[in-house]
Amino acid sequence: DGIVTGDDFGQSGCRPYPFPPCEHHANKSARYEPCSSTRPPTPTCERKCASGYDSRTYEQDKHYGASAYGVQESVEAIQKVSVDHCS
Template sequence: MTNRCRGGYEIRAWQWITRNGVCTGGPYGTKLPIAVKGTCKPYAFHPCGKHKNQVYYGECPAKSYSTPTCTNRCQRGYFVPYWKDKVYGMF
C-alpha cells in the first residue's frame, strides 16, 4: 500500500480508507484513563529520542518496529464497538 521508504501511493491508502474505514486512534500512552482519552486503538509505538517538554521513553530502535497484529476490536475499557467506531473516507 505505501511502497515503504521509496515513496508511497496516497490514493491507494485513501481508497482503502474509503472502502474499509479506520477506527479512532490516539498518541502512544492513551490507554488510561479511557473515559478521558476516548480512543479505540492508541498508537502502538512509543516516541523515541529526547525532545523538549516531552516524556522520554527511550532511544529510537536500530531496526524498524515489527508490524502489530491487526485486530477487529478496540482496546479493553473502550465501550464503543469496533465496527461502530470506524470512520470512512470519501472521494
C-alpha cells in the same frame, strides 16, 4: 474499509497507536529518546477495540473519507493541498 479512533501513543480511542515516539533524525532533539536499533514487532491486526474502550463497537467506531485524491511527492505540493483544502 474505514479507520477507527485512537490517539498518539496513549490509551484513548478504539485502537491507540502502539509505538512510543523516538528520535530518528540526524539533528537530535531533547524531546524524545533515541530510537532503538531493533524494530519492535508488528502488532497483529485485531478487528476489535482495545480492552476498556466501551464507547462503541469496532464497526461503530469506524470513520470513512468521502473521497480520495493523489498529491505529488513534494513539500510544495503537500503545502498547497494543506492551504487549499484543510481548515
